[in-house]
Amino acid sequence: MVENRNWRLSAWMTERQMSTAELAGAVNDAICKFTGKAGTTSERTVWRWLSGQSQWPQERQRRALETVTGLMITDLGFLPRGKPTPVPALSEDPDVRRRQLLGAAASTAAAAAIPSTPASARPSHVGTADVIRLRTGVERLVALDAERGGHGLDKAALNGAAEALALQQKAATQRVRKRLFGLASDFTATAAWFQVDTGRLDSAGRHLDRALTLAGLAQDSEAAMRVWNLRAMLARQDCNYTEAVAASQAAQSTAVARTSPLHASLAHARTAIGFAHSGDERSAIGFLGRAEDALSKADLTQPRSAWIAFYGPAELYSLTAIVRDVVGHPVQAEAASHRALAALPESYRRNRAHTTAWLALAQLHQGDVEQACATSGTIFTIMSGAALPGRMRQLLGDFQRDLIARASSAHIAHEWTDRYRNEWSKS
Structure with missing residues (x-):
């Protein structure tokens, strides 16, 4: 019965790409380890758990499920008879x-x-x-x-x-x-x-x-897409923008990107970054539009692999800010950065600091030097207690060079450098 379906167990299996036969085998292996005898859990048993026909497994199966998943049995959607049905995990x-x-x-x-x-x-x-x-x-x-x-x-x-x-x-x-x-x-x-x-x-x-x-x-198509996505990032950092575009287009061609709007959106956004740095504004803005369209079709409540858990509206706003600033639209870049920071979870500290750096650059590129200096200073507060990643140090270096070039007085640039030199060197 659909209304009794165990959505929590189903979501856990989906997130780990686990079949019913594999879960049955893992449960039997766990039973064997603590009883010395092979378990008898079958694929049909797992189907009964998923459908809700069996809402409270046998004691040794419960123990085995907790061992396999690392979760309490009730967190997997099981409850003794007479207890209310748990809320589906997808609403979490x-x-x-x-x-x-x-x-x-x-x-x-x-x-x-x-x-x-x-x-x-x-x-x-x-x-x-x-x-x-x-x-x-x-x-x-x-x-x-x-x-x-x-x-x-x-x-x-x-x-x-x-x-x-x-x-x-x-x-x-x-x-x-x-x-x-x-x-x-x-x-x-x-x-x-x-x-x-x-x-x-x-x-x-x-x-x-x-x-x-x-x-x-x-x-594994998704693993391949992840590699191409990283290859595009690596090429961009190495200033090889032609390769960055080619790698992101390779990511677009993977099977997972052709079938998953979420993955397609990330691949399109990465392509936009490559074109922006290549100086092709029209293509960059076009691929940003494709990324937005694809993300609007993605079901963000569905389980996903850990590596792409970061991607969603907040990250797309962050990437939009980068594209807009690089192609010379600092006002739109600042707006996108603010939207990204409003949507980013607090736990994504490194991403928050990175987006803040791009916000400071967008403000600087509009001539708002004092505000840009104040914004950039908050990066050290955000990352307090952790080393600044190399990419972030590079961004701060870009900010310092642009500050020296754009500040109406050399004193402003020197003051910023003196103020944050210690923070920068010890991070």
């Missing part, structure tokens, strides 16, 4: 979801590391439970990055990739093997992103090449 505020993810993540880089299992201790049977554990590791790294930036986390990401590749050799099924290749690609791309953000472009490029190969082995 996405900001709450982000805060829960940050809460699950450790507050330090050490806690985010994916511990490598010694070869002698690795299981002879690798299944869905291992996939879930490693995916949780990716989510923790992404959450830490959103909170404070990825400085110092690339080693943890590469450790995760190495473990995924080691485990795929003992995968129980071809599907599990492909998902482990996909996770290796995700971890490697995550490491590359940390290096892009901190300005280590050469090593980032090598990791992206590897991540694309792993995405191909996984036959």
